[in-house]
Amino acid sequence: MTMSVAWREETTQIGEVLRQSEKVLILEHEKPDGDSIGAGLGLALGMLFLGKNAILLSQDPHPSTYDFLPGRHLHIVVSDMKSEYGPFDAVVFLDCADRARAGAAVEFAKGDIVINIDHHVTNSMFGDINLVDPGASSTSELVFYLLKTMQVPITRNIAICLYTGIISDTGAFRYENTTSRTFAVASHLVDAGADPSRIANQLYECRTASFLLLLGKALQTLSLHHDGKVASVEITREMIRDAGSSFQETDGIVDYPRSIEGVEVALCFKERPDGIGVDVSFRSKCRVDVSKIAEALGGGGHPRAAGATITGSMEEAKDKVFSLLSKEQI
Numbered sequence: 001m002t003m004s005v006a007w008r009e010e011t012t013q014i015g016e017v018l019r020q021s022e023k024v025l026i027l028e029h030e031k032p033d034g035d036s037i038g039a040g041l042g043l044a045l046g047m048l049f050l051g052k053n054a055i056l057l058s059q060d061p062h063p064s065t066y067d068f069l070p071g072r073h074l075h076i077v078v079s080d081m082k083s084e085y086g087p088f089d090a091v092v093f094l095d096c097a098d099r100a101r102a103g104a105a106v107e108f109a110k111g112d113i114v115i116n117i118d119h120h121v122t123n124s125m126f127g128d129i130n131l132v133d134p135g136a137s138s139t140s141e142l143v144f145y146l147l148k149t150m151q152v153p154i155t156r157n158i159a160i161c162l163y164t165g166i167i168s169d170t171g172a173f174r175y176e177n178t179t180s181r182t183f184a185v186a187s188h189l190v191d192a193g194a195d196p197s198r199i200a201n202q203l204y205e206c207r208t209a210s211f212l213l214l215l216g217k218a219l220q221t222l223s224l225h226h227d228g229k230v231a232s233v234e235i236t237r238e239m240i241r242d243a244g245s246s247f248q249e250t251d252g253i254v255d256y257p258r259s260i261e262g263v264e265v266a267l268c269f270k271e272r273p274d275g276i277g278v279d280v281s282f283r284s285k286c287r288v289d290v291s292k293i294a295e296a297l298g299g300g301g302h303p304r305a306a307g308a309t310i311t312g313s314m315e316e317a318k319d320k321v322f323s324l325l326s327k328e329q330i
Contacts, residue, residue, distance in 0.1 A: 038165025140165025
């Protein structure tokens with residue numbers, strides 16, 4: 001496969017570091033999503049192929065949606081982390097715009113070299129080596145090129161993980177971050193054994209009854225703003241409890257208000273289970289860069305998909321978000 005990328009020097013440097021390392025710690029961001037998980041498991045499996053001692057660590061557990069992915073035994077959460085696992089020769093942050101994005105897992109990020117692999121435009125370039133490309137569809141796409149540079153064979157298991165990461169962050173190739181390079185990588189992964197139909201079925205057609213009950217409750221809160229160009233929904237802890245659901249199942253609900261005709265910006269306000277604030281998911285279609293709004297609130301993300309956590313009540317969170325939105329040309 002032709003390597004038409006601008007960061008071959010970075011992939012070469014990272015490859016050399018990882019080949020010389022015996023113990024590698026790979027960090028996902030808090031509340032890991034499909035791209036973070038797919039990239040993490042794909043890279044961990046690649047390190048395992050090279051005979052490395054690799055651990056994939058995250059603050060929060062993986063949602064059950066991703067239980068079908070290979071390599072799950074390489075993943076642990078911080079509560080299961082033991083001191084004897086370290087020290088590490090290299091620490092790799094995946095899909096993290098800054099160190100803090102790893103949450104509680106960042107306290108274990110002690111290694112000789114810190115590697116930062118990400119595709120967020122808000123990335124702070126905090127690594128000793130930074131492989132950051134906002135033009136990439138996903139971090140999984142970058143990990144694919146890294147493994148190719150390292151001449152690690154893309155096995156069927158690695159292909160399944162990376163393909164899952166790519167379709168998760170591109171909305172099954174619907175979002176504008178999908179490029180011809182994305183399709184080229186996806187084609188290679190399918191040739192290597194990733195089954196598009198099976199993976200899509202696992203991600204989009206295996207919903208629990210509790211998710212649908214929660215979705216119904218959330219849609220009852222649907223409201224339109226800015227002459228129908230902004231749509232929002234709310235999810236409270238009580239709604240999650242009454243649906244027999246979990247906070248993890250709130251992921252993806254923001255896509256429903258986004259799908260409304262004429263809506264440019266979609267919002268999902270979610271009371272955190274710890275009671276310390278409200279998580280806000282932002283989505284936009286064409287014009288509004290929601291990463292800037294999220295960043296102003298202490299969060300971050302992509303121009304079309306971002307998030308932030310706001311301390312305070314649901315009403316306080318809504319006031320802050322809508323105050324910022326009122327300054328946008330929507």
